[in-house]
Amino acid sequence: xxxxxxxxxxxxxxxxxxxxxxxxxxxxxxxxxxxxxxxxxxxxxxxxxxxxxxxxxxxxxxxxxxxxxxxxxxxxxxxxxxxxxxxxxxxxxxxxxxxxxxxxxxxxxxx
Amino acid sequence: xxxxxxxxxxxxxxxxxxxxxxxxxxxxxxxxxxxxxxxxxxxxxxxxxxxxxxxxxxxxxxxxxxxxxxxxxxxxxxxxxxxxxxxxxxxxxxxxxxxxxxxxxxxxxxxxxxxx
Numbered sequence: 001x002x003x004x005x006x007x008x009x010x011x012x013x014x015x016x017x018x019x020x021x022x023x024x025x026x027x028x029x030x031x032x033x034x035x036x037x038x039x040x041x042x043x044x045x046x047x048x049x050x051x052x053x054x055x056x057x058x059x060x061x062x063x064x065x066x067x068x069x070x071x072x073x074x075x076x077x078x079x080x081x082x083x084x085x086x087x088x089x090x091x092x093x094x095x096x097x098x099x100x101x102x103x104x105x106x107x108x109x110x111x
Numbered sequence: 112x113x114x115x116x117x118x119x120x121x122x123x124x125x126x127x128x129x130x131x132x133x134x135x136x137x138x139x140x141x142x143x144x145x146x147x148x149x150x151x152x153x154x155x156x157x158x159x160x161x162x163x164x165x166x167x168x169x170x171x172x173x174x175x176x177x178x179x180x181x182x183x184x185x186x187x188x189x190x191x192x193x194x195x196x197x198x199x200x201x202x203x204x205x206x207x208x209x210x211x212x213x214x215x216x217x218x219x220x221x222x223x224x225x226x227x
Binding site: 032034036041042043044045046049088090092093096097098099100101102103104 | 115117144146153154156159161166167169201203208214215216217218219220221223
């Protein structure tokens, strides 16, 4: 079993849709959780950083963590074509001094 | 505030050669980690340095090595290049090691290495 599982997509949605991106992880020692957005041929850009269970909102983006089920989500409201990118989840904080990434979900928002 | 700077952006090398990639972290950040990204394997952890000490190393052969200088700048070296080393190499910097709090990691744009 991979440490972090993420549906690779692609996920295609119309502009304005609500998007739900999800990851599951196996290591219960993970304490904080990051979401990155990566455009083609660019480095990943940190979108959200959350600690422990609960929700965190930043503009159109909401990150949700459920540590009991080892499930993390990123919601995008009113999706825009500029949101078309690959989204990577990265749980961390297990004292391994490394980040483990999901394989990334490719999102396409159609105008 | 300047971001993470990686040089060079693009590199073409032939098999058997060696290559050195450079990463300048965000000012004040003492942790630098390196990742290899390929279409088939995704983002794979190479190693992390904090205060010039390697804290962890990923599952890569010994041909891959790195170091960190006193100013937190880091270099990674790949010797005896193979075709399979063609990838985007990404560097990330953070205030503290990834096992600690406040360790949002910020990535550079990467160095795209092509081995022919």
